[in-house]
Amino acid sequence: MKTTRRTFLTGLAATSAVPLISFPAKAQEKTLRVRFYDDPAGFDPATIFRVENENIAFNLFSGLTTYESKTGKIIPDLAESWDTKDNITWVFKLRRGVKWQKGNGELTSADVLYSYNRILDPATASPYRNELNGLKKIEAPDDYTIVMTLDAPDGNFLHTVANYHQGQIVNKKAIEAAGKQVRWQPVGTGPYYLDSIDVNSRIVLKRHEEYFRGPAPISTIVFQIIKDESTGTIALRRGEVDLVMRSNREENLAILMKEGFVMNGVDSYAAGLKVFNLSVKTISDVRVRHAIAHALDYDAIIKATSPILQKTSASLLMPWMDVYTSDVPRYPYNPGLAKKLIAEAGYPRGFSFKNLSTSAQGVTEFQQFEIDYLSQVGIKMEMELVDTPTFNQRRNRGDFEVTTRLLPAVNPDMILFSFLDPANISPKGLNGAKYDNPIVTEALKAAKAEVDPVKRKALYAKVQKIAMTDLPYLPQYANGAIWPSKKNVVGVQPNFLAQVNFYEVDIK
Numbered sequence: 474m475k476t477t478r479r480t481f482l483t484g485l486a487a488t489s490a491v492p493l494i495s496f497p498a499k500a501q502e503k504t505l506r507v508r509f510y511d512d513p514a515g516f517d518p519a520t521i522f523r524v525e526n527e528n529i530a531f532n533l534f535s536g537l538t539t540y541e542s543k544t545g546k547i548i549p550d551l552a553e554s555w556d557t558k559d560n561i562t563w564v565f566k567l568r569r570g571v572k573w574q575k576g577n578g579e580l581t582s583a584d585v586l587y588s589y590n591r592i593l594d595p596a597t598a599s600p601y602r603n604e605l606n607g608l609k610k611i612e613a614p615d616d617y618t619i620v621m622t623l624d625a626p627d628g629n630f631l632h633t634v635a636n637y638h639q640g641q642i643v644n645k646k647a648i649e650a651a652g653k654q655v656r657w658q659p660v661g662t663g664p665y666y667l668d669s670i671d672v673n674s675r676i677v678l679k680r681h682e683e684y685f686r687g688p689a690p691i692s693t694i695v696f697q698i699i700k701d702e703s704t705g706t707i708a709l710r711r712g713e714v715d716l717v718m719r720s721n722r723e724e725n726l727a728i729l730m731k732e733g734f735v736m737n738g739v740d741s742y743a744a745g746l747k748v749f750n751l752s753v754k755t756i757s758d759v760r761v762r763h764a765i766a767h768a769l770d771y772d773a774i775i776k777a778t779s780p781i782l783q784k785t786s787a788s789l790l791m792p793w794m795d796v797y798t799s800d801v802p803r804y805p806y807n808p809g810l811a812k813k814l815i816a817e818a819g820y821p822r823g824f825s826f827k828n829l830s831t832s833a834q835g836v837t838e839f840q841q842f843e844i845d846y847l848s849q850v851g852i853k854m855e856m857e858l859v860d861t862p863t864f865n866q867r868r869n870r871g872d873f874e875v876t877t878r879l880l881p882a883v884n885p886d887m888i889l890f891s892f893l894d895p896a897n898i899s900p901k902g903l904n905g906a907k908y909d910n911p912i913v914t915e916a917l918k919a920a921k922a923e924v925d926p927v928k929r930k931a932l933y934a935k936v937q938k939i940a941m942t943d944l945p946y947l948p949q950y951a952n953g954a955i956w957p958s959k960k961n962v963v964g965v966q967p968n969f970l971a972q973v974n975f976y977e978v979d980i981k
Contacts, residue, residue: 486546496802498831501643502692502693503690503692503979504691504692504694504695505691505695505715505802505962505975505980506695506697506713506714506715506716507694507695507714507716507717507718508697508705508709508716508718509525509644509676509698509699510525510698510705510718510719511523511525511700511833511861512672512698512700512861512862513525513526513676513697513698514526514655514656514861514862515656515657516529516533516657516659517643517655517656517659518530518534518588518592518638518639518640518641519591519597519599519643519671520597520598520599520656521638521754521910522600522865522869523865524879524881524940524970524971524972525718527637527638527718527970527972528971528972528973529667529676529678530641530659531636531637531972532663532665532678532974532975532976533659533660533665533667533678534641534642534662534663535550535551535571535632535641535642535661535662535663535780536550536551536634536636536637536641536642537550537551537552537555537565537567537619537635537642538552538555538631538632538634538635538636538640540635540968540969540970542966542967542968542973542974542977543966543968545883545968545969547632547635550635550636551568551571551580551585551642552565552566552567552568552619552634553566553567554751555631557630558963559626559629559656560620560623560626560627560924561622561623561625561626561627562620562623563620563621563622563623564618564619564791565585565618565621565634566616566617566618567580567581567582567616567617567618568580568685570685571662572662572684572685573644573647573660573661574662574663574666574681575647575660575666575967577644577647580642581616582615582616582617582618583613583616583645584642584643584644584645585611585613585619586613586619586640587643587645589605589608589611589642590609591643591648592604592605592639593605593608593753593904595727596903600869600900600901600903601638601639601902602639602901602902603890603891603894603896603901603902604633604638604639604890604891605633605639606896606946607624607625607627607630607921608622608623608624609623609624610622611867623923624789624922625918625922626922627921627922628883628921628924628929629886629887630884632882632883632884632886633884633889635883635884636663637882637970638842641661642661642662643659643661645677647659647660648660655850662681662684662685663681663684663976664680664684664686664688664976665679665680665681665689665694665975666678666679666681666691668693672698673698674698675695675696675698676695676698677693677694678694678696678975679692679693680692680693684976686976689975689976689978690979690980691975691978691979691980694975697714698711699714700833702720702721702722702725703722705717705720706720706725706728706729706957709729709734709958709959710728710729715959715961715962715966715980716956716957716958716962717956717957717958718956719955719956719971720955720956721779721782723779723780723781723782726782726955727781729957733960734959734960735960735962735965736955736957737955737956737957737958737966737967737973738953738954738955738956739954739966739969739971740953741784741786741791741793741951741952741953742791742881742952742953742967742969742970742971743791743880743881743882743951743971744789744790744927744949744951744952744955745783745786745789745878745879745948745951745971746789746790746877746892746947746948746949747875747876747877747907747945747947747949748763748873748876748878748945749906749945749946750871750873750875750876750905750907751906751907751908751945752907753874755820755824755902756826756874756875758814758819759944760814760817760818760941761814761818761824761832762944762945762947763814763944763945764814764850765811765847765947766804766808766944766947767805767806767808767810767811767814768806768808768811768846768847768850769806769843769846769947769949770806771785771806771950771980772785773806773842774839774846775950777838778837778838778839778842778948779839781952781953782952782955783950783951783952783953784950784951784953785950785951786948786949786950786951787801787803787941787948788936788941788948789888789889789937789940789948790885790939791891791947791951791969794885795885795930796885796920796934797937797967798835798930798933798937798938800934800937800938801937801938801941802938802941802944805946808846808849808850811850812850812851812853815850815851820851822851823850823851823852823853824851824852824853825852825853825854826852826853826855826874826875827855827857827873827874827875828840828854828855828857828875828876828877829857829859829864829868829873829874829875829876830854830857830858830864830876830877831861832858832859833861833862835858835912836856836858839949840854840856843857844856857873862951868905869899869900869901869903869905871900872901873898876905877949878893878903878905878946879952880903881968881970881971881972882969883969883970886921889917889936889937889940890909890921891903891904892904892906892945892946893936893940893945894914895908895909900937904945906945907945908919908943908945908946910943912939913936913940915935916932916935916936916939920932920933920936924960952971954971956973961980962978962979962981963979963980963981964977964978964979965978967978
């Protein structure tokens with residue numbers, strides 16, 4: 474088999490990608506006030522979910538690698554260099570002198586070993602355990618070297634160890650001291666640490682003065698919990714907050730744009746998906762799923778509800794990903810065909826299904842349009858609204874008929890394996906559709922292991938085409954993310970995970 478060699482060298486290459494910024498010994502005391510839009514659910518990387526919580530964790534923790542904010546390019550983080558000859562054995566050299574927050578000493582390879590073994594431990598019950606299934610062996614020959622051996626070549630492995638979910642490195646002493654409160658007592662090596670939290674009102678982060686790149690420009694970040702979108706917009710206009718985390722209402726964005734607030738954004742970072750539970754009798758018939766797809770005019774819905782933030786999508790993957798293909802089945806709006814398919818499936822009088830969502834979100838305008846379109850072909854979409862923690866628990870258990878999910882990811886494998894591999898069927902992982910197609914499973918494994926980029930892309934294209942034919946997940950839109958801010962807030966760049974690296978943010 475043809476092999477490739479990838480080496481990321483220290484020195485100029487590393488420092489040019491991520492400059493080690495030096496600030497004055499006495500950095501300025503600046504406070505940034507950010508609107509946070511939902512109930513916080515904790516920040517333990519092993520169990521964390523929902524992008525608002527991941528935004529906090531991204532700034533508390535570090536991975537061996539991380540992502541450049543604007544391009545999504547993989548860059549060094551805790552590992553200052555890495556080397557592989559065959560995409561099977563990966564050797565990472567850790568930075569020396571990296572300090573844990575809150576006086577927990579220096580990071581070593583033992584912390585990396587502990588973090589990955591914790592994810593793999595069934596007792597941890599991490600939904601990201603299967604992300605590390607290909608890890609055959611992990612060793613620490615010395616305090617600053619990690620050697621990982623995979624069971625097959627994986628050209629995307631640097632995504633697996635990045636600063637996201639299972640890739641975030643935790644502190645053993647802090648985890649054990651926190652006990653059952655671990656999600657509320659995070660300790661990382663990132664630019665900020667969790668100072669205090671009131672789950673009903675605010676989350677306060679403080680600058681980690683010993684952060685290995687130097688202290689961040691802003692000393693304190695106060696995330697103010699303001700669930701109502703319009704109230705958050707008013708808070709920005711009144712100067713009560715400086716930055717709004719992910720404004721999702723087009724009418725509010727239009728007001729802020731008109732008044733000259735800065736629209737910090739990223740376009741098409743992830744697909745919003747309708748998740749069909751294939752264990753439900755009605756939904757298990759592919760004709761029913763195709764009928765639902767043809768009954769919904771997402772072009773019209775997006776134009777009516779969210780033309781600033783969203784675009785139509787036909788795939789689980791985004792066009793900027795290197796293995797994306799546009800050669801997939803499309804489901805144009807065709808109510809006549811939808812009715813025909815429903816009748817062929819044995820439901821000439823129509824049928825109903827329950828759509829699980831959050832009471833904090835309520836029934837959105839987007840969903841109201843869906844309800845109306847579906848009703849025109851005899852399908853009743855009943856909204857089942859629960860509180861956010863219950864929603865997360867039930868969705869992760871696969872306890873629903875139909876729900877929605879947005880999985881931001883830079884690594885295409887994280888999306889495809891998470892959603893399509895039967896090893897990840899809920900509650901073991903994120904395959905809430907309970908999808909299991911052996912042809913797709915084998916093609917996925919082959920694509921991940923393939924070293925030849927042309928053959929690899931062809932295999933990924935095959936996976937996307939079959940999956941969009943089976944349609945366990947229906948793409949509703951390609952989502953964008955906009956964080957409106959005051960003009961004096963600079964450096965806000967949502968990445969392709971819809972996260973903001975607050976180390977890059979400053980107040981002028």
